[in-house]
Amino acid sequence: MNIRHIAKQAGVSVATVSRVLNHPENVARKTRERIEKIIEETEYTPNWFARGLNFNKTGTIGLMIPHILNPVYMEIAKGVEDVAHQKGYIALMCNEENDGKKGKSYLEQLLKRRVDGIVFICSSLEERDFDLLEEQNIPIVLIGEHKNTTGQHVVSVDCQQAAKKAVKHLLDNGYEQIGMLYGTEPKVENEYKVAGYQKTLKKMGLPIRKEFLREVDNSIEGGYLGAKKLVELKEPPQAIFTTSDYIAFGAMDAIKDKSLRIPEDVAVVGFDNIRMSNLVEPKLTTIEVPLHKMGVYGARLLFDIIEGEEEAEENPRTILLQTKLKVRKSCGHKERIGEMF
Amino acid sequence: MNIRHIAKQAGVSVATVSRVLNHPENVARKTRERIEKIIEETEYTPNWFARGLNFNKTGTIGLMIPHILNPVYMEIAKGVEDVAHQKGYIALMCNEENDGKKGKSYLEQLLKRRVDGIVFICSSLEERDFDLLEEQNIPIVLIGEHKNTTGQHVVSVDCQQAAKKAVKHLLDNGYEQIGMLYGTEPKVENEYKVAGYQKTLKKMGLPIRKEFLREVDNSIEGGYLGAKKLVELKEPPQAIFTTSDYIAFGAMDAIKDKSLRIPEDVAVVGFDNIRMSNLVEPKLTTIEVPLHKMGVYGARLLFDIIEGEEEAEENPRTILLQTKLKVRKSCGHKERIGEMF
DNA sequence: CTGAAAGCGCTAACAG
DNA sequence: CTGTTAGCGCTTTCAG
Numbered sequence: 030m031n032i033r034h035i036a037k038q039a040g041v042s043v044a045t046v047s048r049v050l051n052h053p054e055n056v057a058r059k060t061r062e063r064i065e066k067i068i069e070e071t072e073y074t075p076n077w078f079a080r081g082l083n084f085n086k087t088g089t090i091g092l093m094i095p096h097i098l099n100p101v102y103m104e105i106a107k108g109v110e111d112v113a114h115q116k117g118y119i120a121l122m123c124n125e126e127n128d129g130k131k132g133k134s135y136l137e138q139l140l141k142r143r144v145d146g147i148v149f150i151c152s153s154l155e156e157r158d159f160d161l162l163e164e165q166n167i168p169i170v171l172i173g174e175h176k177n178t179t180g181q182h183v184v185s186v187d188c189q190q191a192a193k194k195a196v197k198h199l200l201d202n203g204y205e206q207i208g209m210l211y212g213t214e215p216k217v218e219n220e221y222k223v224a225g226y227q228k229t230l231k232k233m234g235l236p237i238r239k240e241f242l243r244e245v246d247n248s249i250e251g252g253y254l255g256a257k258k259l260v261e262l263k264e265p266p267q268a269i270f271t272t273s274d275y276i277a278f279g280a281m282d283a284i285k286d287k288s289l290r291i292p293e294d295v296a297v298v299g300f301d302n303i304r305m306s307n308l309v310e311p312k313l314t315t316i317e318v319p320l321h322k323m324g325v326y327g328a329r330l331l332f333d334i335i336e337g338e339e340e341a342e343e344n345p346r347t348i349l350l351q352t353k354l355k356v357r358k359s360c361g362h363k364e365r366i367g368e369m370f
Numbered sequence: 371m372n373i374r375h376i377a378k379q380a381g382v383s384v385a386t387v388s389r390v391l392n393h394p395e396n397v398a399r400k401t402r403e404r405i406e407k408i409i410e411e412t413e414y415t416p417n418w419f420a421r422g423l424n425f426n427k428t429g430t431i432g433l434m435i436p437h438i439l440n441p442v443y444m445e446i447a448k449g450v451e452d453v454a455h456q457k458g459y460i461a462l463m464c465n466e467e468n469d470g471k472k473g474k475s476y477l478e479q480l481l482k483r484r485v486d487g488i489v490f491i492c493s494s495l496e497e498r499d500f501d502l503l504e505e506q507n508i509p510i511v512l513i514g515e516h517k518n519t520t521g522q523h524v525v526s527v528d529c530q531q532a533a534k535k536a537v538k539h540l541l542d543n544g545y546e547q548i549g550m551l552y553g554t555e556p557k558v559e560n561e562y563k564v565a566g567y568q569k570t571l572k573k574m575g576l577p578i579r580k581e582f583l584r585e586v587d588n589s590i591e592g593g594y595l596g597a598k599k600l601v602e603l604k605e606p607p608q609a610i611f612t613t614s615d616y617i618a619f620g621a622m623d624a625i626k627d628k629s630l631r632i633p634e635d636v637a638v639v640g641f642d643n644i645r646m647s648n649l650v651e652p653k654l655t656t657i658e659v660p661l662h663k664m665g666v667y668g669a670r671l672l673f674d675i676i677e678g679e680e681e682a683e684e685n686p687r688t689i690l691l692q693t694k695l696k697v698r699k700s701c702g703h704k705e706r707i708g709e710m711f
Numbered sequence: 712c713t714g715a716a717a718g719c720g721c722t723a724a725c726a727g
Numbered sequence: 728c729t730g731t732t733a734g735c736g737c738t739t740t741c742a743g
Contacts, residue, residue: 031736042714047738057712077482078422079736082719097448100439107438110465114472119479122463124451131455138460142418249645278649304590308619310651372720383730388722398728420720423735 030073038071039064050075081143089119090331091139091147093132093154095214097124099247100303101273101320105150105172108324116332118145127214129153140165146331148172150324151215168334172327174218182334184327184348188218191316191352192225192270195298198314198354199268202361204296205235208266210255210276212247219247222272222300241266245276252279260287260295268296268360274306277313281359292361302355311358319350326350371414379412380405391416422484430460431672432480432488434473434495436555438465440588441644442614442661446491446513449665457673459486468555470494481506487672489513491665492556509675513668515559523675525668525689529559532657532693533566533611536639539655539695540609541574543702545637549607551596551617553588560588563613563641582607586617593620601628601636609637609701615647618654622700633702643696652699660691667691 036043041060048056049064056064067073081087092109094102106122113120121144123135132154139147140161147162151173159181162169170182199207209226211219223242230237240262245255252271256279259266271277277299284295291297291311299306299315306313326348377384382401389397390405397405408414422428433450435443447463454461462485464476473495480488481502488503492514500522503510511523540548550567552560564583571578581603586596593612597620600607612618618640625636632638632652640647640656647654667689 032738033736043737044714044716044739045712048713051738055712060712074482076423076736077484078419079719080738081419082417082423082721082736083738085719097451098441098444100441103439103444107465110438114465114475119462119464119476119483121460123460124448124455134455135460141415142460249649278646282649305619305646308590308623308646308650374720384721385723385730385732386728389729392722396728401728417720420735421722423720423737424722426735 030071031076032073035064035067035071035073038067085143087143087145088117089121089142089144090328090335091135091144092120092122093125093135093147093149093152094122095125095127095151095153097122097126099275100305101275101301101318102150104303104320105324105327108321108326109148109150109172109328110324111321112325112328112332118332120148125153127153133158136161140167146170146335148324148327148331149175151175151218153214153216168331170327170331170334172323173215174221176217178347180345182330182345182347184323184330184350186318186323186350186352188221189225189228191300191318192222192272193229194352194354195270195300195316196226196229198356199270199296199298199360200229200233202296204268204361206238206241206264206266206268208241208243208259208269209271210243210245210252210259210269210280211272212251212276213244214247219272226270247273247276249275249279249282252276253283254279256280256283257287260284260289266295268292268298270298272300274299274301274303274313274315277315277359278305278309281309281313291359296361297359299359306355307357309359314357314360315355317353317355319352323350371412372417373414376405376408376412376414379408426484428484428486429458430462430483430485431669431676432476432485433461433463434466434476434488434490434493435463436466436468436492436494438463438467440616441646442616442642442659443491445644445661446665446668449662449667450489450491450513450669451665452662453666453669453673459673461489466494468494474499477502481508487511487676489665489668489672490516492516492559494555494557509672511668511672511675513664514556515562517558519688521686523671523686523688525664525671525691527659527664527691527693529562530566530569532641532659533563533613534570535693535695536611536641536657537567537570539697540611540637540639540701541570543637545609545702546576547579547582547605547608549582549584549600549610550612551584551586551593551600551610551621552613553592553617554585555588560613567611588614588617590616590620590623593617594624595620597621597624598628601625601630607636609633609639611639613641615640615642615644615654615656618656618700619646619650622650622654632700637702638700640700647696648698655698655701656696658694658696660693664691 032043032046036046110120125132146168149171172184174185211223243255245251299313302315302317306315373384373387377387451461466473487509489511513525515526584596586592640654643656643658647656
């Protein structure tokens with residue numbers, strides 16, 4: 030079933046059918062309606078490829094996700110998807126799985142498929158990969174903090190500042206022996222979080238103990254293993270700051286396994302404020318990150334460029350969203366206001 | 371940059387370049403290598419659309435997901451994605467969001483884009499939607515239990531039997547007043563689970579109390595609200611069976627909010643065994659479902675058909691995987707063996 | 712307002 | 728082994 034069938038059936042040329050499809054205003058009402066009816070009846074859909082061959086627009090954007098089973102990334106992804114779907118676009122979700130090779134391979138696929146643009150969520154791809162995209166003149170937007178983002182469109186939160194807030198809160202509550210578990214991924218963001226942790230301690234004149242700072246896999250398991258090491262130290266920390274709620278969940282599990290109480294023996298602070306963080310016990314104090322919003326803003330930015338807003342294209346925009354400390358029980362807040370949240 | 375540029379640069383015809391791309395064995399080694407080098411240097415990639423126009427194969431499969439933020443579905447999805455990526459295919463993930471309209475709209479997109487096949491995860495689409503696909507002769511595989519699956523390829527677990535196992539376990543532990551919260555979605559599966567619950571009670575000669583059976587949104591919030599109603603009854607149930615871990619989490623939260631103890635005052639059993647289910651407190655007794663495996667099997671089945679295994683195409687296969695009762699603390703197992711798991 | 716015809720970039724049958 | 732050429736299905740000039 031192709032455009033010629035329709036044309037023949039309507040007794041017109043293919044050009045006219047094509048016009049009905051693309052510029053209906055240029056077709057006489059009567060002819061148009063006749064053709065539209067036939068299209069309706071036969072459930073004809075123009076061939077996607079033939080169309081793309083002419084237009085070179087695909088109505089598709091790429092969406093690179095570090096790990097598809099991590100709710101943090103999926104919430105951002107959903108923000109992107111929401112906007113894309115509303116705009117009639119489809120988002121091709123690519124699961125990098127923290128694997129450079131897989132990421133690269135997906136990127137190639139996206140280029141091959143001529144996507145109209147790409148959103149990268151906390152990507153581990155390197156600068157020169159992005160250059161490839163620049164060459165092909167395909168617009169991209171970065172969500173999450175990255176290295177060397179000059180000239181790029183970015184949506185993120187200030188991780189270093191957020192980390193400072195978290196650590197400061199622990200200090201304010203009387204904890205001085207503060208350990209930290211930071212995830213291997215996303216690399217750049219976690220570097221900033223570590224910097225925030227260290228700077229805050231330094232500013233208070235507290236020593237930075239090397240054995241208190243551990244890199245772990247960004248997962249529940251990673252948090253479990255890391256926290257286990259921390260609590261088994263001769264002088265274990267009184268509090269643990271983590272770079273993600275998942276790590277915090279694992280840490281809490283390890284602490285409980287040691288028959289220690291949270292927060293009485295060890296306080297825990299997470300990062301992200303995913304839905305589960307107030308369902309664990311005790312409810313987790315954490316940094317609230319506007320994940321969904323980041324996705325929405327990122328997607329909007331991308332579409333601004335795709336839809337040819339010169340302005341957007343030329344002036345790389347950086348959108349910085351706010352984080353908020355969400356105080357719950359796990360940090361042992363003095364006033365014990367946990368249940369309010 | 372197109373095939374003609376390459377041809378000219380190499381001093382051959384476009385046909386030869388095309389051959390290098392598609393049937394390299396039919397090209398003289400010397401010519402081939404020369405052309406390959408030029409392709410390499412110029413970073414030429416064949417136009418995706420032109421290619422599709424000839425082949426009518428897209429290297430893309432559709433993947434319909436009821437809700438992208440639900441880890442249950444995402445784990446299945448990951449199984450599909452794993453297989454697809456390994457096969458060099460890309461999976462177009464479509465977030466139905468329990469919204470028939472959105473699902474329909476995505477389905478149209480998939481057809482327009484001429485995907486080579488579609489995997490439906492617990493889809494809410496109706497039979498006549500599938501007929502549309504049959505007409506277009508596009509292979510599909512269903513994951514999860516569906517209505518009227520005659521003639522379809524299906525991968526699922528026996529939900530009714532699993533529910534029976536769960537309820538029986540509660541009965542074995544001395545609970546007779548058992549309530550149930552079942553999610554609105556996925557519809558068919560939950561109907562089976564309800565049937566399992568009712569049959570088990572009936573078989574034991576226990577009354578089925580209408581006020582003990584509540585339909586709720588399949589989410590943490592839904593579970594919270596539903597459980598609240600249950601525990602506020604004059605004669606509240608001693609145990610609650612839920613159709614998903616998410617509902618169970620919400621239920622546990624509601625029970626705790628009432629200052630009731632789990633499992634002493636109310637026992638809870640979930641369904642799915644998602645990663646978080648042994649991080650809540652108490653750890654959740656639940657039905658283990660091989661989610662990832664379901665995705666993998668579903669995808670394999672689809673590719674068998676796509677790759678033209680006549681046999682697969684003709685004889686609709688139904689793969690039934692096993693569930694397992696995962697006993698933890700929340701069900702108040704007599705021997706208190708929770709920590710073993 | 713409509714039709715004829717020239718591409719879009721690629722593949723494959725056919726001829727050499 | 729290689730080149731010529733006719734499509735694939737659609738859009739869009741250019742004439743009328």
